[in-house]
Amino acid sequence: EVQLVESGGGLVQPGGSLRLSCAASGFTFSNYNMNWVRLAPGKGLEWVSYISTSSDTLHYADSVRGRFTISRDNAKNSLYLQMHSLRAEDTAVYYCASSGNYFLGFWGQGTLVTVSS
Amino acid sequence: DIQMTQSPSSLSASVGDRVTITCRASQRISSYLNWYQLKPGKAPKLLIYAASSLQSGVPSRFSGSGSGTDFTLTISGLQPEDFATYYCQQSDSMSWTFGQGTKVEIK
Numbered sequence: 001e002v003q004l005v006e007s008g009g010g011l012v013q014p015g016g017s018l019r020l021s022c023a024a025s026g027f028t029f030s031n032y033n034m035n036w037v038r039l040a041p042g043k044g045l046e047w048v049s050y051i052s053t054s055s056d057t058l059h060y061a062d063s064v065r066g067r068f069t070i071s072r073d074n075a076k077n078s079l080y081l082q083m084h085s086l087r088a089e090d091t092a093v094y095y096c097a098s099s100g101n102y103f104l105g106f107w108g109q110g111t112l113v114t115v116s117s
Numbered sequence: 118d119i120q121m122t123q124s125p126s127s128l129s130a131s132v133g134d135r136v137t138i139t140c141r142a143s144q145r146i147s148s149y150l151n152w153y154q155l156k157p158g159k160a161p162k163l164l165i166y167a168a169s170s171l172q173s174g175v176p177s178r179f180s181g182s183g184s185g186t187d188f189t190l191t192i193s194g195l196q197p198e199d200f201a202t203y204y205c206q207q208s209d210s211m212s213w214t215f216g217q218g219t220k221v222e223i224k
Contacts, residue, residue: 004160039155045204045215059211062118095161102208103151103166109159 002026002106004096009111016086016115022079022096022108030074033099036081038092039110048094049081064090086115119143119207123216129224136192138219140205145185149209152181152190155202155218164203165190195221 008020020036036048049070050059058070069082079096093110120143130136140150148168155161163172165181168188178193192199200223205216 037161044217045153045155045161045206047206047213047215050211050213061212097161102149103163104153104161104206105163105172107160107162 002098004098004106004108006094006096006108006111009094009113011114011116012086013117014087014115017082017084018086018113020081020083020094020096020111020113024077024079024096024098027098027106029077032105033101034070034072034079035097035099035104036068036070036079037095037097037104037107038090039095040089040092043092046092050099051079083113086113088115091115118212119146119210119214121205121207121214121216123203123205123219125219126217127220127222129222130195131224132195132197134195134224136195136199136221138190138203138205140183140188140190140216142186142188142207142209146207146209148184149207150181150183150188151206151208152179153204153206154199155204161204192221 003025005023012018033052035050051070067085071080095107095110097104097107122141150168152165153161164175164179169181180191182189202218202220204218
């Protein structure tokens with residue numbers, strides 16, 4: 001069974017940092033591109049970042065570029081999102097999701113990040 | 118970025134109803150359009166990819182159509198487990214963008 005399990009969320013002050021992790025199982029992680037997508041309270045889904053299978057291609061939403069860094073460790077079947085300079089508007093449930101080239105096939109259940117003083 | 122506009126933002130329907138949700142792209146995206154279902158506390162679920170292809174395991178009452186800029190998700194015979202929020206998403210160009218969502222509620 002395919003499983004994606006996010007962790008690392010929590011309460012952080014504005015300007016702070018947090019590192020999210022996503023543990024993958026039940027499929028060949030190294031064969032799939034991976035993404036982070038977020039759902040802010042009262043808002044819609046927002047794609048955040050993309051990483052290719054071998055980490056040679058990275059993409060970021062304009063709203064997080066320069067503050068967030070996506071990475072992966074294929075040996076550990078894990079995806080990461082390092083977040084710096086966090087703002088109130090980054091408050092959201094963060095999902096990791098696998099993708100081919102064109103759609104988000106499998107998703108985790110998400111981890112909540114709250115940015116507040 | 119390509120803007121995706123969904124309508125309606127919410128709707129009330131009864132079990133057994135036929136429900137249609139539309140999604141319009143701000144520029145032509147061929148068939149690079151996907152549909153997802155969100156329920157609180159659960160992992161989002163891919164329903165339809167490439168505008169009209171049903172994801173494995175998704176009931177056949179879900180269908181998608183359209184190309185270019187106008188797309189539709191149809192649920193033929195709404196079931197109790199279908200009450201959820203639905204999102205369209207374009208994958209024609211990075212960065213991928215979603216519609217604002219359509220919440221399907223029980224009438």
